[in-house]
Amino acid sequence: MADSGGEQTKTRDVDELLADVDDITADDGDTTTGSSTDTADRVGSREHVSRGTDQGGSGLRDRAEQMFSLRTFVVALALTAVGMALGGFAPLVGGLLGFVGVFVATFVLGLVGDRSHYPETGVASAAVAGGWSVLGNVTLIAVGLGVPLIAVNAGIGLLAGLVGHYFGRDLRDGLTREI
Template identity: 35%
Template sequence: MTQRTRTRETDEDLSDILGDAESGEQAGQGESFRSRTKRRAVNFFSPRYFLLAAVVLTVGTFVGGFVPFVQTLGGLLGLFVAAFALGGLTSESKTLETATGGLVAAGLTLLLGNLTLLAAGGTTVAAIGLGAGFLLAGLGAHFGSDLRDGLTRDL
């Protein structure tokens, strides 16, 4: 019995710490710890939006790569423009998902476009490309959502 009381007290302490910040209520009223944790994790990082961002940013990178004379820079510009559009069109700020999608898009582009370079030991180039994809996608999403907020805010 003593163990059961300690567990209940620990659960109550956790529910106080992990209480629902949006409504100000204590968590634990009809909702399990696992479902609350899952809901918070999805609110922090949405897998669906990440997949959408990865597909859109990959397409943007490939389309930007077809710009004559500046294939690599055009791909990065296409990535930034696609991330900017995603940030401007979505109602919530999803910068982390978009930046991670940019990392995947840059990785796919590097893998498909420079397979011989990567096979020859171009890990430094790959790391720089992945970092640039992450950074540009994150900045594009941030600037797009900032523009959307500025255009839709009341004066």
């Protein structure tokens, strides 16, 4: 089905926010190369480009975007930062609850996403945990003792993010599988 802009409309859900938006990003640059006489020709050429079956460089670009989506990374980064911050506000156990917040944030990403996003959630959770460690230990970093602490916190954040995403994907699979 085509709307007035000539783009193919799809059912919108949470995965549309998290998954590839190849139709939007890849087609903006490709609108001048397609046929401008018929809307069906434009939709057909966009489907051809989004499948990655053309001979140009966009096939490699599509495969790279399937492996690591920048939009998914930004969403994962924002959610894990919010989870780390909310967990980190608790006195005395804020460090531990910050990692629980990362786990919960990536769990939600795994639960609502249609595809797995392990690279995005792993990098985002490690970056947020490492960044939180930098902000919390500026004095140790200035002295030179903070680098191992940052590495350990980033590793724990990476583990919490990947495990949270795994359990979210597993629950989603269990909820959506037919009995």
